[in-house]
Amino acid sequence: MKFKVGDKVYVRAGAFNSLKEGVGYTIQKIRTDNSRYPYEISDGSQYPCLLAEEELSMVSDSFEYAALIRQWAEDRNLIEGSDSFRQLAKLTEEVGELAGAIAKGNKEGIKDGIGDAFVVLTILAAQQGFSVEDCIAAAYNEIKDRKGRMVDGVFIKEEAS
């Protein structure tokens, strides 16, 4: 069993009819009858949704926060009511603050700048119809098997032959 009761999970697209893909789900019960679908999750109705292990993945805190940030931005009309050029300007501002903090060795400022940039990227992604989680997953899938070497602190990709 990969998950336990109380775990926060991400439900994959098409896993169960009444469940929307995404975060915000918690394992409520685990069936021990050797079913392929042992995990019980609620969709708000009186019937439990049963899911298989491969239909779920563990939610990291950053995934959870991305969902909260999207809700926060939606509540303030920052997704529909703003545009990507404004968010890009904001991202540049946050990256500038991050650069300043790195230059000054200001640890708190660095933490702040990284967090603020992630917030802006989450909103920018949503404006473009993506979730930032999908963007991160796509980026990771692309880099995960990449080979290369470090030269003076820069990673040099090995070109595919």
Ligand SMILES: [Mg+2]
């Ligand atoms: Mg800032």
